[in-house]
Amino acid sequence: MSGLRALLGLGLLVAGSRLQRITTQTSACRSGPTWWGPQRQNSGVRWNSEVMASTAVKYLSQEEAQAVDQELFNEYQFSVDQLMELAGLSCATAIAKAYPPTSMSRSPPTVLVICGPGNNGGDGLVCARHLKLFGYQPTIYYPKRPNKPLFTALVTQCQKMDIPFLGEMPSEPMVIDELYELVVDAIFGFSFKGDVREPFHSILSVLKGLTVPIASIDIPSGAGTQEVGWGRLGPYPPDFCPQV
Amino acid sequence: MSSAAGPDPSEAPEERRFLSTAEAAALERELLEDYRFGRQQLVELCGHASAVAVTKAFPLPALSRKQRTVLVVCGPEQNGAVGLVCARHLRVFEYEPTIFYPTRSLDLLHRDLTTQCEKMDIPFLSYLPTEVQLINEAYGLVVDAVLGPGVEPREVGGPCTRALATLKLLSIPLVSLDIPSGWDAETGSDSEDGLRPDVLVSLAAPKRCAGRFSGRHHFVAGRFVPDDVLRKFALRLPGYTGTDCVAAL
Numbered sequence: 363m364s365g366l367r368a369l370l371g372l373g374l375l376v377a378g379s380r381l382q383r384i385t386t387q388t389s390a391c392r393s394g395p396t397w398w399g400p401q402r403q404n405s406g407v408r409w410n411s412e413v414m415a416s417t418a419v420k421y422l423s424q425e426e427a428q429a430v431d432q433e434l435f436n437e438y439q440f441s442v443d444q445l446m447e448l449a450g451l452s453c454a455t456a457i458a459k460a461y462p463p464t465s466m467s468r469s470p471p472t473v474l475v476i477c478g479p480g481n482n483g484g485d486g487l488v489c490a491r492h493l494k495l496f497g498y499q500p501t502i503y504y505p506k507r508p509n510k511p512l513f514t515a516l517v518t519q520c521q522k523m524d525i526p527f528l529g530e531m532p533s534e535p536m537v538i539d540e541l542y543e544l545v546v547d548a549i550f551g552f553s554f555k556g557d558v559r560e561p562f563h564s565i566l567s568v569l570k571g572l573t574v575p576i577a578s579i580d581i582p583s584g585a586g587t588q589e590v591g592w593g594r595l596g597p598y599p600p601d602f603c604p605q606v
Numbered sequence: 607m608s609s610a611a612g613p614d615p616s617e618a619p620e621e622r623r624f625l626s627t628a629e630a631a632a633l634e635r636e637l638l639e640d641y642r643f644g645r646q647q648l649v650e651l652c653g654h655a656s657a658v659a660v661t662k663a664f665p666l667p668a669l670s671r672k673q674r675t676v677l678v679v680c681g682p683e684q685n686g687a688v689g690l691v692c693a694r695h696l697r698v699f700e701y702e703p704t705i706f707y708p709t710r711s712l713d714l715l716h717r718d719l720t721t722q723c724e725k726m727d728i729p730f731l732s733y734l735p736t737e738v739q740l741i742n743e744a745y746g747l748v749v750d751a752v753l754g755p756g757v758e759p760r761e762v763g764g765p766c767t768r769a770l771a772t773l774k775l776l777s778i779p780l781v782s783l784d785i786p787s788g789w790d791a792e793t794g795s796d797s798e799d800g801l802r803p804d805v806l807v808s809l810a811a812p813k814r815c816a817g818r819f820s821g822r823h824h825f826v827a828g829r830f831v832p833d834d835v836l837r838k839f840a841l842r843l844p845g846y847t848g849t850d851c852v853a854a855l
Contacts, residue, residue, distance in 0.1 A: 439721040447647045448654070455849040462848070495829055496849055515642040522641045523832045 450488020653691020689751020
């Protein structure tokens with residue numbers, strides 16, 4: 363979930379290894395300046411190393427991320443609501459900078475936000491609401507909802523803003539590619555441990571087959587935070603990973 | 607102060623740009639009760655957006671070290687809570703805020719927001735000099751988060767009232783959150799005699815008294831009002847661009 367970075371406004375990290383895919387996607391869309399500038403078109407790999415050298419941001423392990431959260435809650439007396447709001451807003455801002463409405467085919471651009479059963483899902487709900495305010499047309503899939511006032515309130519806010527909630531997830535990647543221009547993965551966050559239960563296992567499999575860009579909140583769902591690789595589910599390629 | 611009898615007949619329904627005090631309260635109630643927003647969410651969004659507004663009016667690269675120091679004066683009610691959040695985000699944005707929060711609310715929201723500021727090493731003044739020249743010399747700008755619409759000046763206690771008296775004589779820039787503290791939220795009376803901010807940051811939507819504002823910049827900040835609510839209150843706000851949470855009026 364949200365950590366010190368949301369507060370420090372350190373900005374975002376693009377999952378560099380997938381930049382080429384972003385290039386492929388947006389070349390089909392209306393052109394427009396993107397926030398990282400024209401270098402991106404030339405060589406994803408070269409740009410990647412320049413960015414990585416200049417930003418010099420520390421990556422947190424799962425324990426460190428959890429420790430940051432604990433400090434924010436216990437010492438700084440932040441509430442989950444506050445941090446979740448900041449996290450979701452920051453993510454929506456990041457996504458809107460990476461995939462501005464003017465660069466998308468549809469007007470308003472359609473976005474599918476998939477929310478998991480925990481705080482990462484809550485971040486997704488906040489993110490969807492702000493994306494709506496920024497001029498996107500989000501749809502949410504939120505199959506497992508915790509029975510807590512924080513989450514029911516976030517759902518109400520989205521419903522009242524006419525953000526539809528899907529009853530079921532399309533099982534064919536092609537269907538999602540047709541309907542949505544961007545998918546936001548808000549399924550699991552950094553505190554995820556253990557096995558992936560249904561329906562999320564199937565959802566993650568579907569996401570692997572997508573051609574539209576995927577923006578993952580905090581970490582690509584299912585990716586082990588401890589490992590350099592992509593965790594027990596094998597690589598599932600997020601194009602954009604705003605790390606909170 | 608009783609609110610106005612109804613919408614100003616000279617304003618066409620589609621073009622209302624201001625909210626009366628009663629309408630502002632009704633809009634907030636709708637967000638809290640129907641939309642189930644939490645007060646903490648809205649205060650956080652307003653405070654964050656207020657800080658962003660300050661950075662737009664006084665961009666950091668153009669400021670000297672001294673000019674980055676910001677005195678944030680917070681009252682005991684919601685306007686003060688927004689001020690506390692604003693101070694914290696100013697700190698994150700690398701300004702150097704100091705807070706004067708003499709009359710502290712006991713409610714949990716205020717206490718937690720205070721803790722967050724304290725833990726981020728934002729100093730809290732124990733008293734505010736009555737000699738305005740000392741404030742002019744110590745700070746680059748002042749944020750007035752003392753009184754919001756519908757709060758009577760006499761409700762906030764001596765230290766806040768004295769602070770406002772001092773701020774009236776300020777020569778460094780003054781930014782007021784939502785309404786200039788001490789102005790009547792409806793009529794803007796006392797706008798001659800009261801605070802004369804350089805920047806007004808209207809929260810969510812401008813209040814009636816903003817019509818009397820004659821300072822340098824007027825922003826609306828806090829981008830969270832759903833379209834349906836805007837329509838219901840027949841509000842026409844300037845367009846926010848991109849992901850901005852602040853729009854200039």
